Amino acid sequence: MAKTTRIAVTPGDGIGPEVVAEAVRCLETLRARHSLDMEWARFPWPSHAWHEEHGESMPQDALDQLQKYDAILLGALGDPGPVDDPDRYLLSDSVSLAPLLDMRKGFDQWVCERPARLLPGARQYLADERAKDIDMLVIRENSEGEYVSQGGRLRKGTPDEVATQIEVFTRKATDRIIRYGFEQARNRATNRVNEGRTRTFKTLDGRTCESQVCLVTKRNALRYWGDMYTEAFEAISKEYPDVATHHELVDAACMKFVQSPWAFDVVVASNLQGDILTDLAAVLSGGMGVAPSCNLNPTNPDMPSMFEPTHGSAPDIAGQGLADPTAMLFTTARMLEWLGRKDPKIAAAGKELFDAVAADLAENAGTRRGTHEIGAAIRKRL
Amino acid sequence: MAKTTRIAVTPGDGIGPEVVAEAVRCLETLRARHSLDMEWARFPWPSHAWHEEHGESMPQDALDQLQKYDAILLGALGDPGPVDDPDRYLLSDSVSLAPLLDMRKGFDQWVCERPARLLPGARQYLADERAKDIDMLVIRENSEGEYVSQGGRLRKGTPDEVATQIEVFTRKATDRIIRYGFEQARNRATNRVNEGRTRTFKTLDGRTCESQVCLVTKRNALRYWGDMYTEAFEAISKEYPDVATHHELVDAACMKFVQSPWAFDVVVASNLQGDILTDLAAVLSGGMGVAPSCNLNPTNPDMPSMFEPTHGSAPDIAGQGLADPTAMLFTTARMLEWLGRKDPKIAAAGKELFDAVAADLAENAGTRRGTHEIGAAIRKRL
Numbered sequence: 001m002a003k004t005t006r007i008a009v010t011p012g013d014g015i016g017p018e019v020v021a022e023a024v025r026c027l028e029t030l031r032a033r034h035s036l037d038m039e040w041a042r043f044p045w046p047s048h049a050w051h052e053e054h055g056e057s058m059p060q061d062a063l064d065q066l067q068k069y070d071a072i073l074l075g076a077l078g079d080p081g082p083v084d085d086p087d088r089y090l091l092s093d094s095v096s097l098a099p100l101l102d103m104r105k106g107f108d109q110w111v112c113e114r115p116a117r118l119l120p121g122a123r124q125y126l127a128d129e130r131a132k133d134i135d136m137l138v139i140r141e142n143s144e145g146e147y148v149s150q151g152g153r154l155r156k157g158t159p160d161e162v163a164t165q166i167e168v169f170t171r172k173a174t175d176r177i178i179r180y181g182f183e184q185a186r187n188r189a190t191n192r193v194n195e196g197r198t199r200t201f202k203t204l205d206g207r208t209c210e211s212q213v214c215l216v217t218k219r220n221a222l223r224y225w226g227d228m229y230t231e232a233f234e235a236i237s238k239e240y241p242d243v244a245t246h247h248e249l250v251d252a253a254c255m256k257f258v259q260s261p262w263a264f265d266v267v268v269a270s271n272l273q274g275d276i277l278t279d280l281a282a283v284l285s286g287g288m289g290v291a292p293s294c295n296l297n298p299t300n301p302d303m304p305s306m307f308e309p310t311h312g313s314a315p316d317i318a319g320q321g322l323a324d325p326t327a328m329l330f331t332t333a334r335m336l337e338w339l340g341r342k343d344p345k346i347a348a349a350g351k352e353l354f355d356a357v358a359a360d361l362a363e364n365a366g367t368r369r370g371t372h373e374i375g376a377a378i379r380k381r382l
Numbered sequence: 383m384a385k386t387t388r389i390a391v392t393p394g395d396g397i398g399p400e401v402v403a404e405a406v407r408c409l410e411t412l413r414a415r416h417s418l419d420m421e422w423a424r425f426p427w428p429s430h431a432w433h434e435e436h437g438e439s440m441p442q443d444a445l446d447q448l449q450k451y452d453a454i455l456l457g458a459l460g461d462p463g464p465v466d467d468p469d470r471y472l473l474s475d476s477v478s479l480a481p482l483l484d485m486r487k488g489f490d491q492w493v494c495e496r497p498a499r500l501l502p503g504a505r506q507y508l509a510d511e512r513a514k515d516i517d518m519l520v521i522r523e524n525s526e527g528e529y530v531s532q533g534g535r536l537r538k539g540t541p542d543e544v545a546t547q548i549e550v551f552t553r554k555a556t557d558r559i560i561r562y563g564f565e566q567a568r569n570r571a572t573n574r575v576n577e578g579r580t581r582t583f584k585t586l587d588g589r590t591c592e593s594q595v596c597l598v599t600k601r602n603a604l605r606y607w608g609d610m611y612t613e614a615f616e617a618i619s620k621e622y623p624d625v626a627t628h629h630e631l632v633d634a635a636c637m638k639f640v641q642s643p644w645a646f647d648v649v650v651a652s653n654l655q656g657d658i659l660t661d662l663a664a665v666l667s668g669g670m671g672v673a674p675s676c677n678l679n680p681t682n683p684d685m686p687s688m689f690e691p692t693h694g695s696a697p698d699i700a701g702q703g704l705a706d707p708t709a710m711l712f713t714t715a716r717m718l719e720w721l722g723r724k725d726p727k728i729a730a731a732g733k734e735l736f737d738a739v740a741a742d743l744a745e746n747a748g749t750r751r752g753t754h755e756i757g758a759a760i761r762k763r764l
């Protein structure tokens with residue numbers, strides 16, 4: 001008999017608890033309707049409130065506790081603190097967001113995957129009609145690179161200060177994220193064929209493929225890892241002759257995301273460049289109101305993956321029932337699809353939730369509805 | 383008697399020579415019409431062609447030769463090399479673009495200034511009507527940070543490779559770029575008042591100002607220099623109580639550039655983050671076809687500043703008379719305004735050229751014209 005799927009629910013700060021409440025109600029509905037073998041537990045941390053009380057955003061053994069779960073469903077983190085106290089204001093979000101990075105690191109969630117598809121009903125920021133065809137998957141290296149937190153401040157606070165920040169990239173992590181990108185490109189091509197859609201991409205030498213991976217670096221200025229990424233990409237691409245390849249520098253990539261985002265399929269980028277590209281892709285495909293973010297460990301089944309909407313904690317509207325739970329529910333659907341790798345009934349529930357959220361979005365574009373109203377409308381469709 | 387203003391003209395690669403030819407014709411017209419005390423000389427380097435022949439993009443004493451000029455007017459650099467030879471294809475642009483970085487470093491052009499204003503006639507990528515009000519100046523730290531080229535590759539080419547890239551930031555360079563940002567904010571407010579326009583920005587504590595500086599960092603992940611930048615910004619802002627201040631993280635800044643670019647005035651960012659933000663700002667304000675880029679040394683009059691369009695060398699359309707010289711001519715106008723700090727007649731010629739290019743753009747939106755046709759139309763207005 002398969003093991004019960006267990007989810008750690010961490011609502012976090014601001015609007016987090018409100019949107020998570022809708023997610024949990026959807027999980028309840030799906031579990032009841034399909035007798036899913038799935039349970040969850042709620043944690044009051046990480047959060048700003050916990051930090052205020054205990055001097056830390058989560059308990060010392062937080063990761064040990066969370067590791068018992070198959071996935072973490074996170075609402076939103078971050079509290080900008082008192083606006084009239086600049087010192088606290090400026091520092092507080094680094095404090096309240098730190099647990100995100102702790103979890104990614106602690107559970108070696110080495111993939112950050114952020115699909116960007118402009119669904120009917122989502123806000124379209126671009127003037128070009130073809131923006132409707134935006135359908136890309138940005139894959140961000142999530143375990144090293146610019147985010148290793150190495151470096152320091154010499155002569156801190158003096159006019160002679162020198163601050164250094166060291167970026168560390170390993171070939172191992174580079175290879176695995178690039179290979180993951182190619183695998184996703186193949187999966188996407190297969191899924192498209194199953195759905196009766198196809199897309200075509202040209203290789204440099206003129207062949208036609210049904211999927212593409214674009215590698216983003218800044219190798220003309222950041223040579224060391226830029227060259228290593230490029231070499232790894234060239235080598236691995238030989239194993240995937242069916243996938244077209246493409247290179248962009250990060251500045252040009254941002255430009256092309258605005259000019260012709262519909263031309264991208266899978267995009268692989270470093271931790272920081274991926275952070276930037278995913279935010280850009282999110283806004284181009286409808287904005288923070290719809291964007292999910294998945295922090296995955298695809299290799300170690302003992303480590304939970306973490307799912308969060310890309311949006312922040314929006315303290316200005318928190319507690320008023322105004323937050324749109326759409327991104328949170330798309331995130332929940334992604335989580336179920338991921339957990340469904342072991343349990344097809346859960347995968348089907350994820351697909352069902354995704355379709356319900358997408359249908360609700362398409363039907364209610366432009367209407368003003370509260371958090372609970374949107375959640376209830378989506379549950380009705382399940 | 384004032385010294386003759388001298389310009390080094392470096393056409394570069396691809397469409398560079400074609401668009402530079404139009405710029406030089408405009409300079410000739412302006413010089414003749416206003417008896418400007420200005421001369422120029424043409425250099426066949428840096429360029430890919432020079433590299434092919436001499437094994438280096440420019441002569442060893444290139445910087446010494448260029449230093450005798452007051453400004454460098456650069457067409458475009460870069461040659462992607464033979465598309466069917468991946469190794470050369472991938473490496474060649476790092477080679478051909480290197481002189482750009484050499485000049486910035488060699489002449490301590492510590493400011494990269496890229497104005498982004500959506501002028502009538504320019505292509506509008508955003509759906510929102512308010513994009514017409516985009517009028518920002520992105521100021522990029524151009525002398526250090528992510529671009530110091532320090533680091534290396536340990537166990538290069540093996541599965542155990544580790545690539546490091548070191549970012550180095552000094553308080554001195556941080557202070558000067560931030561202070562430069564505040565000075566530009568003040569200048570812009572003054573210019574707006576002179577033109578009968580005003581804009582208002584709120585400070586965090588609710589006061590109203592006529593200009594704003596937004597500092598962009600990624601201080602929640604890149605703490606060392608992020609904190610130093612933030613502290614420097616807070617300290618210097620106290621000297622400019624008339625300028626509103628604002629902070630953004632780079633990922634959120636990219637998103638807000640798409641969502642509400644009209645809300646920005648002056649933006650200050652690091653070398654790499656500025657590179658990304660300026661490309662994004664360029665596309666939002668009409669694309670590469672119009673965007674100028676100025677690499678300035680405002681402190682040392684013995685060092686030439688360098689002016690280049692943001693666009694690349696577009697080898698695919700080179701030599702066909704198809705390239706749009708608009709960005710090059712806006713760049714030339716900026717150069718004249720900069721050189722005009724010492725010679726008001728040259729400043730006036732810069733303003734005249736800017737107005738002529740803007741008028742041509744407004745009148746001919748959407749029409750297909752060749753390089754020379756556009757150049758001639760603009761010269762007619764001078």
Ligand SMILES: CC(C)[C@H](C(=O)O)[C@@H](O)C(=O)O
Pocket residue numbers: 097100101275602603633
């Ligand atoms: C909160 C911050 C450290 C984080 C990141 O940069 O990874 C966030 O921007 C994200 O993208 O999840």
Ligand SMILES: CC(C)[C@H](C(=O)O)[C@@H](O)C(=O)O
Pocket residue numbers: 220221251479482483657
């Ligand atoms: C060519 C490259 C090194 C350069 C940079 O990154 O600075 C370019 O992108 C630019 O913005 O001028």
